[in-house]
Structure formats: structure tokens, C-alpha cells
């Protein structure tokens with residue numbers, strides 16, 4: 001790909017630093033093309049065809065066109081968020097001001113606001129902005145300076161009345177859609193970018209909120225803070241006339257590129273006058289949609305780029321380091337994770353409520369199953385069944401909350417990671433730092449409920465720690481699964497696929513030496529098997545069993561059938577730790593690869 005993005009040559013540092021005041025830059029692009037390979041015997045499909053456009057600094061531009069015309073593709077290519085790949089070829093020249101830059105390096109000066117507002121639902125507006133400012137403006141700013149920047153941003157965005165309200169989401173009540181969009185804009189604008197791109201900023205908003213958002217974008221651009229470009233669907237007249245420029249696309253061709261004020265005349269001159277009392281945007285959309293590319297070419301609406309790209313522009317990179325240290329990232333992520341855990345009361349109550357309810361039920365059903373007192377009438381089958389049920393519930397109890405939370409957190413991670421807000425290590429560590437104590441607390445509650453009711457024989461601490469190890473390893477499996485899929489529904493459907501096979505390989509229903517040899521290896525991926533091996537040793541060891549009622553022989557038989565050996569406890573613990581780490585690393589790698597292809 002030979003895309004170049006340029007910044008002014010006269011004062012490059014001023015244009016790249018954290019300058020206060022006007023930073024907006026002109027933006028022009030020439031002959032942008034994008035084609036996608038379609039398979040061996042098919043011709044590559046063109047998605048963008050010699051697209052061109054030029055917008056002045058501090059202006060507000062919309063990209064319009066029928067569905068599938070290439071609006072998002074164009075926005076993503078200009079924003080440097082789409083690069084050439086094996087199957088996707090991108091070509092063309094993009095100029096910012098006048099000097100060439102590396103689009104990846106220049107990313108810090110470009111803000112991109114996604115269509116879906118991916119902001120932590122348990123943060124307040126002020127906290128979301130402070131989080132972004134603290135991590136993206138570098139370590140050089142004091143707390144007071146950050147607070148001042150955030151307060152100014154809140155005022156600029158008109159968010160004073162909801163500054164300390166939760167952003168909210170599906171499960172937590174929060175600010176309105178328009179306020180959430182403003183917050184998303186603020187989170188990106190806080191880095192003082194030269195160029196701001198927004199994908200459908202008005203989608204899902206009522207007409208008044210949509211108007212207020214575009215009005216805000218106009219004010220921000222006209223203040224000289226940045227040059228703004230966004231895609232938009234069917235704007236009302238009032239909204240459309242707020243834009244300075246419009247780029248209209250038809251099947252990847254430019255059918256209009258210029259000021260909104262000159263659009264009606266251009267359409268008239270090409271034989272498509274705007275009927276009286278008609279919204280110009282609707283008229284332009286209608287014509288673009290109705291007429292074929294050839295007709296629009298013949299009529300002079302679709303035309304080649306009127307200018308040539310300058311040859312050999314100078315290259316400039318933005319080497320300014322604005323990312324906070326890993327330690328700062330970790331502290332902020334930990335803080336946000338703590339707030340999320342504390343504030344999502346429904347999730348907390350659900351998690352511990354279900355644990356208490358299920359384990360009370362186990363306690364009632366298996367009451368005294370582990371008792372050594374012959375008069376209670378316990379037997380080996382009930383005793384082992386009780387242990388199995390408690391362990392299975394520990395496995396699902398830890399995996400479920402992680403899995404349910406993950407798809408909601410995933411888009412937030414993808415946005416923040418791809419904008420360089422933090423790196424993967426502090427993110428994963430901050431998650432684990434909260435998951436471990438939560439899982440421990442859940443297991444302590446679980447065993448506190450069942451231990452005496454069922455009269456388990458193992459040491460309370462040992463058995464609790466074993467089920468805790470199982471819980472956190474299962475949560476890692478859930479994190480891996482959550483990293484792979486985008487929505488809660490798919491994740492929930494896939495959970496049994498990952499956890500139920502564990503039951504088959506754990507040795508409860510079938511001896512592991514009876515499993516067909518070609519698939520027996522899979523037992524080594526099962527955390528439940530290793531946790532049960534340890535549990536068998538601490539609960540069903542020789543000195544825990546009673547020779548007189550035949551339990552000793554049953555215990556020994558079970559240990560033998562499942563290959564459980566007393567001297568391998570260290571190995572079983574090691575395998576659990578290794579599985580925990582492997583699933584976590586796998587999940588992190590998957591997330592990182594998703595972040596690269598998110599746009």
C-alpha cells in the first residue's frame with residue numbers, strides 16, 4: 001500500500017505535541033482505492049474507486065451514501081485503521097496539511113469514535129474521562145492538571161449535569177444515549193487530536209439528540225481544535241446544513257465531494273434539481289441510490305479527482321511518547337476493576353446468592369454423606385457424589401461470571417488497547433488481581449456452607465484451596481472463550497461445550513483407563529480431573545477411609561482406576577497452575593489479535 005498522510009512542514013513539532021489552541025489540519029486524499037480478493041476464479045471486488053476529497057482545517061465533513069457504498073471503508077482507510085492485507089489491497093495518497101507521515105505513527109494525533117459506545121458502564125462520566133486522560137496524556141501531568149483538563153472537557157461537551165452519573169449499560173442504569181455519545185467523543189478528544197473521525201455518531205439517537213451531537217461537533221471543529229469527518233445516515237435538513245462539506249459515495253465512487261452550500265447547484269447543473277421543500281440530503285441520497293454509476297458519470301456527478309497528488313512529499317513521524325508507564329496503567333486498571341466489582345451489586349449478589357443457595361441444597365440432600373459415624377448410614381457412593389457435585393458447582397460458579405462479564409468488557413478493551421491506552425500485561429494482571437480474591441471468597445463461602453452439613457473429612461483449608469484452584473482455572477477457560485466470541489449469547493451457548501467434556505474425563509462417570517485410548521489424552525487438558533485427583537487424595541486417602549465398611553477398598557480402587565498417586569500431588573497442582581496460565585495467555589493473545597483487526 002502506498003498511502004501517505006502529511007502534516008505541515010513548517011512547524012511539525014507544534015502540530016504533533018500536546019499543544020493547546022488550534023491544532024486542526026487540512027485533510028485531502030487522492031485516488032484512494034480498495035479492492036478485496038474474492039477467490040481463485042473471481043475478479044477482485046473494488047470497494048473504493050479512486051476516491052478523492054479535500055477538506056479545510058477546522059471543518060466538519062460528512063460521508064454519505066447508500067448502504068454498502070463504502071462510507072465506513074473510506075473513513076477507516078483515511079483514519080489509518082485499515083491497512084493492506086493479503087486479500088485487501090489499499091492504495092492512494094492521504095495528505096494532512098502538507099507533509100508525509102507514517103499513518104500508524106501518526107495514530108496518536110487521530111481520534112476515532114466508534115459507532116458503539118464502548119465505555120465502562122460502572123464508571124461515571126468524570127471517571128471515564130479521567131481514566132482516559134491519565135493514561136493517554138502521559139505521566140507528566142499532575143492530578144490537579146488532569147482534573148482541570150477533565151473539568152474543561154465536561155464543560156465543552158455540556159456534560160456538567162451528568163458528570164458524576166454512571167455511564168451505565170444493559171444492566172446498570174446510566175446516562176442517556178446522547179450523553180453517552182458525548183462521553184465517547186470526550187474520551188477520544190482528551191488527547192487533543194488534530195483529526196477526529198466518527199462512525200455514525202447519530203445512530204440510535206432521537207432527532208434532537210442527534211442534532212445536538214452534530215452541533216457539538218461543529219462547535220468543536222470551528223473552535224480550531226480539530227478537523228472532523230464522520231459517516232452519517234439520512235440526516236434531517238437541520239442536521240445536514242450544519243456540515244461544512246459532504247462526500248457522497250455510490251458503489252465506491254465519489255458522486256459529490258465539496259461544500260454542502262454548493263451541493264444543490266451541482267445537482268441542478270447535472271440535471272437533478274432539488275424539488276421545492278425537499279431535504280437536500282434526502283434528494284442527493286435518492287438520486288445517488290436510484291441512478292446507475294454510468295448515468296451519474298454521464299451526467300457529470302461521478303467524476304475523476306480534479307487534482308493530482310503532489311509527488312515525493314517529505315516523511316515525518318510522531319515520536320512523542322504519551323503513554324503512561326506500565327505501573328500507572330496497572331494502578332488505573334486495578335482501580336477501575338475494583339469500582340466495577342463494588343458497583344455491579346447485581347452481579348455480586350447473583351454470584352454469592354447462587355453459591356449459597358446451591359450449596360445449601362447440596363448440604364440438605366447429601367447431609368452426613370461423609371460421616372464416619374456408622375449410625376448415620378453414609379456410604380461411599382453418596383460421599384463421592386457429594387464431593388463431585390460441590391466441585392462441579394465450583395467449576396461452573398467461577399466460569400459463569402467471568403464469561404458473562406467478558407463480552408461486555410471486550411469492546412471496551414478493544415477500543416482502549418487499539419488506541420494505546422494501555423498494554424495487555426497490566427490489563428490481564430488487573431483482571432486476575434480481582435478474580436483471585438473473588439474466587440477465593442466464593443469458595444470459602446461454598447465450603448463453609450457444605451463442609452459441616454455433609455461432614456467432609458478433608459482439612460477445610462486444603463479442600464477449599466483445591467476447589468479455588470479449580471475455580472480460577474475454569475475462569476481462565478471462560479476468559480479464553482470470552483475473548484474468542486463477541487456476544488453473551490454465543491458465549492453462553494459455547495460454555496457447556498468447554499466445561500461438560502471435563503465431566504467425562506474427570507473419572508466420575510467412567511474410569512479414565514476405560515476411555516478410548518485415541519481420545520484419552522484430552523484428560524490432561526481438564527482442570528476438573530486434576531482438582532478431583534487432589535480432592536480424592538485429601539478426602540479419600542487411606543487414613544480417611546474406614547476398612548470395616550469396605551470404604552478403604554473402594555477408595556483404593558478409585559485411585560487406581562484414575563491413576564491418582566499420593567506422591568504426585570505437586571504435579572497435580574503444577575498442572576492446574578500451568579492450565580491457568582496457558583488459558584490466560586491464550587485469551588490475551590486472542591484479544592490482542594482481535595484488537596489488530598477490530599476496524
Ligand SMILES: Nc1ncnc2c1ncn2[C@@H]1O[C@H](COP(=O)(O)OP(=O)(O)OP(=O)(O)O)[C@@H](O)[C@H]1O
Nearest residue numbers: 036047065066067068069070071072073074088231
Ligand atoms: N474487509 C472486507 N472484505 C470484503 N468486503 C468488505 C470488507 N469491508 C467492507 N466490505 C464490503 O464493502 C462494501 C462497503 O462496505 P462499508 O461498510 O464501507 O459500506 P457502508 O457504506 O459503510 O455501509 P453501511 O451504511 O451499510 O454501514 C460492502 O459491500 C461490504 O460488504
